[in-house]
Amino acid sequence: MSWVIDAQGLGKRYGRRWALNDCDLQIPSGHVVGLVGPNGAGKTTLLHLAVGLLAPSSGTIAVLGRPPAADPDQLARVGFVAQDTPTYARLTVADHLRFGAQMNSGWDDELATHRITELELGLDQSAGSLSGGQRAQLALTLAVAKRPQLLILDEPVASLDPLARREFLQSLMEFVAEGEVSVVLSSHLVADLERVCDYLIVLVDSRLQLAGEVDDLLASHRRLVGPRRDPASLPSGQAIIDESHTDRQSTLLVRCDGPVLDPAWAVEELSLEDIVLAYMGHARTTRRAGGRQGLEVLS
Amino acid sequence: MIEFHLDSRSGVSPYLQIVQQVRQALRVGVLREGDQLPTVKEVVGQLAINPNTVLKAYRELEHEGLASARPGVGTFVTGSLGAESIAAQGPLRQALQRWIVKARRAGLDDESIEALFRDSFRSAAEEDIA
Amino acid sequence: MIAFSLRQFRTQAIIGGAGLVVLGIILLVTGPHLVTIYDTAVAQCRASGGASSDCNNPVISTYSKLQVLATALVLIVPVLIGMFWGAPLVARELETGTFRLAWTQSVSRMRWLLVKLGLVGLASAAVGGLLSLMVTWWFSPIDKVNQDRFGAAAFGTHGFVPAGYALFAFALGATTGLLFRRTLPAMAVTLVGFVVARFAVAYWIRPHFMTPVTKAFGIGPNGGFGFIETPGGALQFTTNPPDFPNALIVSNDVVDNAGQSPSTAFLQKACPNLPGPNGPPPAVQGGQAHAAVSARGQQAFQQCVTTISTKYHQVVTYQPANRFWAFQTYETLLFVVASAALAGLCVWWVRHRLS
Numbered sequence: 165m166s167w168v169i170d171a172q173g174l175g176k177r178y179g180r181r182w183a184l185n186d187c188d189l190q191i192p193s194g195h196v197v198g199l200v201g202p203n204g205a206g207k208t209t210l211l212h213l214a215v216g217l218l219a220p221s222s223g224t225i226a227v228l229g230r231p232p233a234a235d236p237d238q239l240a241r242v243g244f245v246a247q248d249t250p251t252y253a254r255l256t257v258a259d260h261l262r263f264g265a266q267m268n269s270g271w272d273d274e275l276a277t278h279r280i281t282e283l284e285l286g287l288d289q290s291a292g293s294l295s296g297g298q299r300a301q302l303a304l305t306l307a308v309a310k311r312p313q314l315l316i317l318d319e320p321v322a323s324l325d326p327l328a329r330r331e332f333l334q335s336l337m338e339f340v341a342e343g344e345v346s347v348v349l350s351s352h353l354v355a356d357l358e359r360v361c362d363y364l365i366v367l368v369d370s371r372l373q374l375a376g377e378v379d380d381l382l383a384s385h386r387r388l389v390g391p392r393r394d395p396a397s398l399p400s401g402q403a404i405i406d407e408s409h410t411d412r413q414s415t416l417l418v419r420c421d422g423p424v425l426d427p428a429w430a431v432e433e434l435s436l437e438d439i440v441l442a443y444m445g446h447a448r449t450t451r452r453a454g455g456r457q458g459l460e461v462l463s
Numbered sequence: 464m465i466e467f468h469l470d471s472r473s474g475v476s477p478y479l480q481i482v483q484q485v486r487q488a489l490r491v492g493v494l495r496e497g498d499q500l501p502t503v504k505e506v507v508g509q510l511a512i513n514p515n516t517v518l519k520a521y522r523e524l525e526h527e528g529l530a531s532a533r534p535g536v537g538t539f540v541t542g543s544l545g546a547e548s549i550a551a552q553g554p555l556r557q558a559l560q561r562w563i564v565k566a567r568r569a570g571l572d573d574e575s576i577e578a579l580f581r582d583s584f585r586s587a588a589e590e591d592i593a
Numbered sequence: 594m595i596a597f598s599l600r601q602f603r604t605q606a607i608i609g610g611a612g613l614v615v616l617g618i619i620l621l622v623t624g625p626h627l628v629t630i631y632d633t634a635v636a637q638c639r640a641s642g643g644a645s646s647d648c649n650n651p652v653i654s655t656y657s658k659l660q661v662l663a664t665a666l667v668l669i670v671p672v673l674i675g676m677f678w679g680a681p682l683v684a685r686e687l688e689t690g691t692f693r694l695a696w697t698q699s700v701s702r703m704r705w706l707l708v709k710l711g712l713v714g715l716a717s718a719a720v721g722g723l724l725s726l727m728v729t730w731w732f733s734p735i736d737k738v739n740q741d742r743f744g745a746a747a748f749g750t751h752g753f754v755p756a757g758y759a760l761f762a763f764a765l766g767a768t769t770g771l772l773f774r775r776t777l778p779a780m781a782v783t784l785v786g787f788v789v790a791r792f793a794v795a796y797w798i799r800p801h802f803m804t805p806v807t808k809a810f811g812i813g814p815n816g817g818f819g820f821i822e823t824p825g826g827a828l829q830f831t832t833n834p835p836d837f838p839n840a841l842i843v844s845n846d847v848v849d850n851a852g853q854s855p856s857t858a859f860l861q862k863a864c865p866n867l868p869g870p871n872g873p874p875p876a877v878q879g880g881q882a883h884a885a886v887s888a889r890g891q892q893a894f895q896q897c898v899t900t901i902s903t904k905y906h907q908v909v910t911y912q913p914a915n916r917f918w919a920f921q922t923y924e925t926l927l928f929v930v931a932s933a934a935l936a937g938l939c940v941w942w943v944r945h946r947l948s
Contacts, residue, residue: 196513215697216696216697217693217696217697233696233697233701233702235701236699236700236701237699239697239698239699239700239701240699242697243697244693244697246690246693246694246697248690250689250690250691250693250694251691251694252601252691252694253689254604255600255601259600262596262597262600263597263600263698264698266594266596266597267594267597267695267698267699267700268698268699269699270699303694306694310698310699330511333511334507334508334509334510334511335508336511337507337508337511337512337513337514338504338507338508340507340513340514341503341504341507341508341514341517342504358471359469359471359477359510359511359512359513360511360512360513361513362513362515362516382476433474
């Protein structure tokens, strides 16, 4: 199995503060990977490290098997759309396409012009006069038309209205359907990612909390509701992620290796958002208790 | 041509929803044998879901003998869901109506009747799988 | 990359080019007239023996506003280039975030930076040089009359050295823009830094590119003289420098054979009778002045100067006029080397620090 991103002990520090801390991550190829976490969790830092805009303070990261931005070949294989989709406000859409063609040897001009036509963007419109959704589509076109093996998007839909958001994701999924490309996109909302991602990474407080295939995560996490119980009495194959108790009742969110057979528990399936929230809560509890343990990562 | 939709709150996973919608379409005649299913690209372009989800659904349909993929061309409907349409299910329909009357007499309101039916249906389905 | 850099630079290039063209037309149209005035009016005047200050007047007073404008342009265009072409070059991309777009295409950061620096740097030098050469050509009748192009004021607006200034200002702008990551502070620092550099070179370095020529003169009665009282109470005796056309005067001192300037005691003894509030010669704080004196005062002054000249003489060090173009070359090279050093700093910074 080849990893599109392979990070070992990766960390980035600004002065005394670690924006990303001790990150061990292996992302398999051929997936649409969602990177989710609250603002300030380190998502942008991780993505910037992956495209070579930042250099690590500790640890290593390999992208498609090589250091990020190692040489023009490596740059050509990774497409990137930064947060707030920067574009040259005073240049036109056509200028941007020429920019893409001149700066990328693998540029697919047909694909680019086809997309622009479909999106009904005026070639002579200045990028500064485009709406947020149109700019995002332009930026996506630039990233996609260089035919990368890996596409990295930093909060691409965060500031878009629901329609623009939907259209962007439709566009993106069409591109994924066409060929062999891996995608990593970040968001602070799980809802954005649920439809499109089949692999999920959760980052909270600059640390990795969870990583795994979405199907596995959904299959292996359950909510258990039942009479008040000491959590230590659970069988060993189950790890408690989140728990809350009243005087009569216990509600546990667990990760389990096999089915829960104890008939005292009502077993419920969870949505992806429930799972992510539980891990975020766990991170907060761990931080407040002064501990720094990360969680085991599902592969 | 069939158009899919996704109910994000139904609790049923997306790929299963697609499978169910194909089956339903076959049942009521929207889809007939020989029809082409929408391409993966068309489906994701409309629903904004992961292409693997659609592939999984189409593979499941192939597994059930309802569709088959022709490389380079597309995925086509090959099977049918039994000859009977819903309209022809006379005895089953009557049995169901009698049960509904019984349930009402037992004091259940509409929501409870639906909940009871759904619950029993699901546990029956789980028993099938287990 | 080159084509895209040109596209980004297009507006600025058009403005610069248009400005050059407009000025060029104006100078081209008015230039020949100046030449005519010099050839006819001035030549006639000199031939008929008029005083040179009167003969020079027709040339000096023609197109006086354009003279000021052209000189001002050559002075300020380099620093404008530094502020408006140099400072935003990288800073704007860092400010707006477009560097995140530019550095994730298939072109390395190094290549991106070097192409931008090279292209706009070349354009800066070209504009600075062309502008200066045009204005120098137009000024030649005036220069023939003024004979002062080597002086501190005129040197920097003549010849091709403004090409070096423009290149340096551009490099300074680009570097400060890169370091501060903001255009506006970079513009301010470029302005200040450039002015300081120009002054420092003009007054401390330029006079010493080559060892100056030394010449000694006796102190004759017809020179301009003056006494200066320094803030500490000491007296100094000064004379005007000789009139070396188109030369750069480096120093001008009154010394004896041992190289010592006259002491306060000597001066007071040599010139005891000059009118002044306390008997000693007219004292001026910190500056030179010809005090208004009566005829008897004049005579006493002449005697005083003669006394001084028995022991002291004037020593002048200067750069002769024929070294003008050599100095233009040296100074241009100095600024070019400084620009290269700044470019090197940019390269190192982008490679190692901007992460």
